[in-house]
Amino acid sequence: TQTQIQPQTQIQPQTQIQPALPPFQVSTNRGGLGPGHYVITPSNHFGSRLPDFASTVVKKLTTPRNGSARVAMYLLEIEPGGGTTRPTGDGFEHFLYALDGGLSGPFGEDAPASAFAFLPAGERFEVANRSASTARLIWVKRRYEAHPGVPDPAPVTGVAGPMTATPGSVPGVYRLELLPAEPSFDFAMSILSFDPGAVFPKVEIHDEEHVLYMLEGRGVYVLDRAHYEVGEDDFVYMAPYCPQYYYPGGLSRSAYLLYKDANRDGF
Ligand code: UGY
Ligand code: MN
Numbered sequence: 001t002q003t004q005i006q007p008q009t010q011i012q013p014q015t016q017i018q019p020a021l022p023p024f025q026v027s028t029n030r031g032g033l034g035p036g037h038y039v040i041t042p043s044n045h046f047g048s049r050l051p052d053f054a055s056t057v058v059k060k061l062t063t064p065r066n067g068s069a070r071v072a073m074y075l076l077e078i079e080p081g082g083g084t085t086r087p088t089g090d091g092f093e094h095f096l097y098a099l100d101g102g103l104s105g106p107f108g109e110d111a112p113a114s115a116f117a118f119l120p121a122g123e124r125f126e127v128a129n130r131s132a133s134t135a136r137l138i139w140v141k142r143r144y145e146a147h148p149g150v151p152d153p154a155p156v157t158g159v160a161g162p163m164t165a166t167p168g169s170v171p172g173v174y175r176l177e178l179l180p181a182e183p184s185f186d187f188a189m190s191i192l193s194f195d196p197g198a199v200f201p202k203v204e205i206h207d208e209e210h211v212l213y214m215l216e217g218r219g220v221y222v223l224d225r226a227h228y229e230v231g232e233d234d235f236v237y238m239a240p241y242c243p244q245y246y247y248p249g250g251l252s253r254s255a256y257l258l259y260k261d262a263n264r265d266g267f
Pocket of ligand 2 (some may be wrong): 204206
């Protein structure tokens with residue numbers, strides 16, 4: 001069975017405030033590494049290739065080689081005509097999120113930006129770019145952690161539509177869950193979005209690991225004792241128990257895609 005995620009509460013689209021802030025300077029290194037965290041910006045990217053992909057530049061934002069991660073996040077830049085050369089993904093569970101439209105894959109043919117798909121462990125996927133421009137895909141991959149008595153999760157596809165408000169969330173902070181909140185799933189994928197000036201309710205310190213990809217806007221991420229200016233297309237890794245706080249900044253809404261391991265006790 002296939003679960004279709006539907007947005008519930010519509011948030012009013014925000015009026016565009018002009019002028020926009022200037023883009024970050026590519027030559028300015030905002031990236032960095034500290035206790036339990038690192039930040040990678042587009043100016044820090046270094047492209048790799050993977051054997052099951054043709055005409056695709058791979059940015060390995062995190063893998064278990066970082067020492068603590070139990071997850072990988074890749075940014076794939078798939079050129080026109082590029083994509084998988086064979087069904088890929090053997091033995092892992094996967095979450096795919098299209099940053100640009102035009103890709104064909106488990107989320108559908110010629111899918112719009114923000115289409116996504118979850119594939120349970122054991123399923124493989126193919127992806128192709130039949131459009132005329134390069135299209136980017138976020139790929140999250142991890143080993144499934146089964147739990148006795150809990151059924152394995154089913155595939156999920158959807159398109160992350162307008163933001164939905166989570167009951168109990170603070171004013172100006174919205175959270176859209178992309179996967180069902182069921183114990184079958186050993187991770188959550190969410191889109192957190194923030195009105196400018198919204199207050200993140202606390203400095204969090206928790207067992208769960210995060211990988212984060214900035215989808216829009218800008219702000220300041222506090223990781224342990226360090227402050228990082230972050231904006232669209234930046235990546236953040238947070239190890240278990242890394243103190244974390246976000247100051248939404250800029251003149252428009254900011255949003256990020258967030259991975260969090262869930263529903264397991266950490267052993
Ligand atoms: O759910 C979370 O742990 C989330 N609030 N953390 C974060 O955005 N850094
Ligand atoms: Mn957190």
